């Protein structure tokens with residue numbers, strides 16, 4: 039067997055284990071209404087929680103940005119690929135997040151896997167929730183620091199690990215809203231542990247930014263952090279601009295000198311071409327819509343309540359979540375796929391999430407809701423799932 043034969047066998051094994059992933063090519067812009075091979079579906083898949091990705095105002099701001107700034111940045115930010123509109127966006131994001139400074143990255147994945155190795159290196163220690171996003175896990179591997187992964191949300195285990203560590207630099211790292219479970223980390227308690235054990239605290243608010251907190255300022259703002267914490271410099275936050283904000287990119291925010299250091303040292307920032315400046319123009323418009331988006335957030339909250347109340351079937355359980363991420367735990371991969379396929383037959387698209395994205399035996403439908411859904415959409419979904427209870 040040569041390398042290609044081994045790869046073919048591995049692909050066959052993915053089919054056998056119901057783990058092969060496919061892409062579907064949507065013929066429409068991002069919205070709950072998708073068109074695939076000419077067939078219409080109602081989708082519960084996207085992270086476009088506020089329904090902004092397809093908003094004509096953002097498309098117009100992007101077009102205007104492209105007319106003003108052209109298509110590309112031409113170089114990395116630290117060479118010549120940085121523009122005043124991007125400076126304005128960073129100022130706006132810092133003010134919105136209530137931090138001294140923000141640094142915008144082309145993607146959340148690059149922000150996370152780039153900054154973790156700047157904060158910690160060989161001989162240091164990282165303390166990570168076991169369900170953290172892949173980008174944080176990869177950052178941990180890149181750092182060469184000792185990785186301590188604590189059971190999901192288990193503060194007592196985290197405290198024991200911190201107390202036992204003599205590493206010179208410690209970093210606690212956690213998703214704010216967990217991407218496959220929808221639950222929210224105990225942020226105030228994590229900050230207290232960071233202060234007590236002289237650790238950095240890195241919080242990835244990919245799914246809270248725009249959705250939680252006053253004016254959608256995020257999970258940390260909702261928890262009152264950093265507030266007037268004496269050691270607010272310990273807290274470094276990441277927010278993505280690709281989910282509720284509906285565009286692309288991410289930002290890291292924190293104390294002025296900390297962000298300056300990250301800009302000097304983060305390889306995924308230094309050695310990549312700057313984002314197209316037109317994106318910054320669209321994002322400035324997006325932050326405005328998020329800030330004045332209380333009505334969208336109220337609609338979203340009502341849809342979440344309608345879904346949790348409407349799923350009357352008893353066979354599968356929703357995880358407890360107050361966010362737009364509502365996972366219905368099915369268990370084995372084949373059943374999760376069969377349920378997703380049955381819904382697809384009824385014109386409903388809900389993704390089945392399988393290992394390795396989630397732990398083995400916890401395959402699920404990840405229902406994600408958007409302010410662009412209507413109450414009728416939620417009724418269609420809950421009725422279809424309730425009907426499926428007795429099938430297959």
Ligand SMILES: *Cc1c(COP(=O)(O)O)cnc(C)c1O
Nearest residue numbers: 145146147171217244278280287
């Ligand atoms: C999506 C996601 C990221 C990556 O952000 P992108 O901008 O899509 O690269 C990082 N962290 C979490 C928790 C996410 O869900």
